[in-house]
Amino acid sequence: MPPPEPTPPQSSLPEAVSRFGAQVLADAAARARDIGAVTGGAPRVTPPAAEAPAVEVPTAPVPAIETPTAPAPTVEAPTADVPAASPDLERLLRGPSGLGTAGLRLTPRAEPSPSDPAPAPSTAKGRPVPGLYHHPAPDPDPVRVAEVSRRIKAWALDEVDLYPDDWEEEFDGFSVGSYMVGCHPDAPTVDHVMIATRLMMAENALDDCYCEDHGGSPVGLGSRLLLAHTTLDPLYTTQEYQPQWAESLYADAPRRAYRSAMEYFVQASSDSQADRYRHDMARLHMGYLAEAAWSEHDHVPEVWEYLAMRQFNNFRPCPTITDTVGGYELPADLHALPDMQKVIALAGNATTIVNDLYSYTKELDAPGRHLNLPVVIAEREDLSDKEAYLKSVEVHNELMHAFETEAAALAAACPLPNVQRFLRGVAAWVDGNHQWHQNNTYRYSLPDFW
Known part of the structure; x- marks a missing residue:
């Protein structure tokens, strides 16, 4: 008799949602009006089983932020229309507010073709990499x-x-x-x-x-x-x-x-948010060490090895703190979900390849050999510089599509407002990162491949 097949892995998302209990989900549905304003409709909340006990969401107070610099002009941001609630619960469950949130989305848009000519710049100082899948971000508030x-x-x-x-x-x-x-x-x-x-x-x-x-x-x-x-x-x-x-x-x-x-x-930050950041910085430092080891031995890794290094030596510590910067907290058990970690990793991977593409000519002009994805692909797959660069664009686009697909699936499976807001915060970071690279012509210029 053949051995039984292993049980397929099950998502932990339904369990994570049920742990928050009927009362918390009811409060989330009642108080997340600003989520509805951003998404165009009420958040999708799956009613829990009647027998699920009410569970109190543990929170940690966020102390006031003090800056030692001189008092600055007041910069106001729109506030969400949320009914009165306990401060701790409101901090966790309120949806996004502030400048630019109406432009945040998790749904993919049409992808440009790598053969398309580069669009002429409008109000932006720079031009995007031709064929790069990205979403234009709102211009940052000049006063801020x-x-x-x-x-x-x-x-x-x-x-x-x-x-x-x-x-x-x-x-x-x-x-x-x-x-x-x-x-x-x-x-x-x-x-x-x-x-x-x-x-x-x-x-x-x-x-x-x-x-x-x-x-x-x-x-x-x-x-x-x-x-x-x-x-x-x-x-x-x-x-x-x-x-x-x-x-x-x-x-x-x-x-x-x-x-x-x-x-x-x-x-x-809460203690949990601070420890999360330390963990992601340890990841970053480990990626630095891998790249340094290759540099010491003048070794060009295989493409898959380079991409593995880039999952650690990347921007991940930046979007992972989007809730602290937003003034709320995604609880530790939700942040640690494998599905959430996959979304954050894909966001970090895609945004780091953006850096590889925009900094390509800058690194070629610097002394020594700088590893980036086009350089590694060119050497390991015996392609011309142009072919390797265009293939790197395709790698980025696949990572971006995977990020958006996984984020949308997670948003649908775990419709808590703080999860929705965190995912939109990560998406905003992805878009803002690209916008900065595109427009920072002081640091970056595109190769003449088109």
């Missing part, structure tokens, strides 16, 4: 952009001494204010946008100083990353050695920036 840009430069100069004077042009050219405002359109205040902005600049400084152009090297990278990671995940050691570790947190610009940005982040 200006204020975030002012605050982040003050933080970089006055609080963490992030860069020397001759790096100022590069810092300004990064346009991080436009980047983060565009990626987080539902952030309720400028303070919330600044949470993501500090972390982004700290991550970028570490990449430049430890790995890339400004003194970076694969030699000894592991020890530098480990010590930098202790600014996010603190060391608990003996009284004799604790002061030496504490002093090391100020030893270089990346560690000063990591330490400061993380302190601001934990003021606004």
